[in-house]
Amino acid sequence: MAHIPREDIEAILHEYAAQVRAERHLQARGIAARIIPRSGLALLPEPRPLIEGTIDQHSVVLLAGPWGSGKSFIALDWGARISTGLAWQTRPIQETGTVLYVAAEGAYGLKRRIDAWEYAWRTKLTDDGFMILTRPVNLLSPGEVAELCEQVREHGIAHVIVDTLARCLVGGDENSARDMGMAVDALYEIREATGDGGTVLAIHHTGKDRQTIRGSSALEAGVDTVYQTEGDGRLIQLKRTKRKDGPVDDLVRLSLNPVADSVVVASQNGVGISRSEDTVVSLLHSHFSNLEAPTTRTLMDVSGMPQSSFYRVLNGLVTKGTVVFEKDGRSTRVRLAEDADTRP
Structure with a gap:
């Protein structure tokens, strides 16, 4: 077995001890960074x-x-x-x-x-x-x-x-x-x-x-x-x-x-809405939530449904109170009822 000089052993132990101290310091800093005063709770984000x-x-x-x-x-x-x-x-x-x-x-x-x-x-x-x-x-x-x-x-x-x-x-x-x-x-x-x-x-x-x-x-x-x-x-x-x-x-x-x-x-x-109705509601949420309410024609084109099926689905949503019709000149626009309720 090779002889390791005493000074080399001491150097290795000294380096190891320094590493341990450094890790503990980093851990302490991590904990310290997460300690906040009572008033700091107001700065934390609300659940979204x-x-x-x-x-x-x-x-x-x-x-x-x-x-x-x-x-x-x-x-x-x-x-x-x-x-x-x-x-x-x-x-x-x-x-x-x-x-x-x-x-x-x-x-x-x-x-x-x-x-x-x-x-x-x-x-x-x-x-x-x-x-x-x-x-x-x-x-x-x-x-x-x-x-x-x-x-x-x-x-x-x-x-x-x-x-x-x-x-x-x-x-x-x-x-x-x-x-x-x-x-x-x-x-x-x-x-x-x-x-x-x-x-x-x-x-x-x-x-x-x-x-x-x-x-x-x-x-x-x-x-x-x-x-x-x-x-x-x-x-x-x-x-x-x-x-x-x-x-x-x-x-x-x-x-x-x-x-x-x-x-x-x-x-x-029989409970809630059908898959086709869900498609129309999803399109209103995803495609038109930040835009002007679409006309029935525009919504039908985006949905890709045949005309007869689309109007059957749309009328079903109106009956259930999920969407509402709004007249706009010669056109009819479609809006989610929840959005219509919040309009000024």
């Missing part, structure tokens, strides 16, 4: 909606439910609408951004789902607006989480969907508070990489009773918002069970409607 009345910006959201209850389809629908700006169930998207879908259970079949969504809503997802990661990310691996965060920053990704959480806990124990706590910390680390308004949505399963979220309670306790699904494709009940800031109550009845070789999320028939 991402999907009005549903998901807040700069949050970590959990979507849980039993197998076959439409979780992945709802998550994909949310992501596609956040990417394109199309309203979700008549609820406006307040901030669009690039979405990364982590297809941890494999990307097989995702193309058919996206094709069906694009066909149903007559809107294309762009390459720079919707991206897919075709493998899991181990949330218990600091190296993999750091690599994902680097890609999120590099591509300007604002919203990340993890489908599913279980597939991203490689070697972990869902029932362990420690492992689940590490996973929650990783979700928040990813959220920080998305910027000020970014969100992270994680999809998870419920247990054998189809109601209790599977695994340690550290998961449900650690996130900002929790939605749970129950039912099947004919009738899905989407219910919010936790919200860190704001009202908790939110119940939406949905269905999975067949389109092409897949299905899309739509309002439950």
Whole structure:
């Protein structure tokens, strides 16, 4: 064994001690920077909606439910609408951004789902607006989480969907508070990489009773918002069970409607509005919210619907009180009733 001079050992130990002191100093500075006076609370930003009345910006959201209850389809629908700006169930998207879908259970079949969504809503997802990661990310691996965060920053990704959480806990124990706590910390680390308004949505399963979220309670306790699904494709009940800031109550009845070789999320028939009606309302939100109300002809052209179908849908929305007609000379304009109510 080679002899190491005493002075070299002392130099190595001195350098190591200096590194430890430097790391502790940086950690202390990080904590110090986040200590604010009472008056500083007024300077903190108020919670801002991402999907009005549903998901807040700069949050970590959990979507849980039993197998076959439409979780992945709802998550994909949310992501596609956040990417394109199309309203979700008549609820406006307040901030669009690039979405990364982590297809941890494999990307097989995702193309058919996206094709069906694009066909149903007559809107294309762009390459720079919707991206897919075709493998899991181990949330218990600091190296993999750091690599994902680097890609999120590099591509300007604002919203990340993890489908599913279980597939991203490689070697972990869902029932362990420690492992689940590490996973929650990783979700928040990813959220920080998305910027000020970014969100992270994680999809998870419920247990054998189809109601209790599977695994340690550290998961449900650690996130900002929790939605749970129950039912099947004919009738899905989407219910919010936790919200860190704001009202908790939110119940939406949905269905999975067949389109092409897949299905899309739509309002439950007989409750709320139909898929065609939702298309028209979404167009009013996304295309004309900051413009003059469109004429019936303009709206029909943008919708791409046959004339007879369009006017049947439009009259149905008027009957339900969702939209109103306004005469403008020889033309008739269409406005969302909620906008008409707020006009001076």
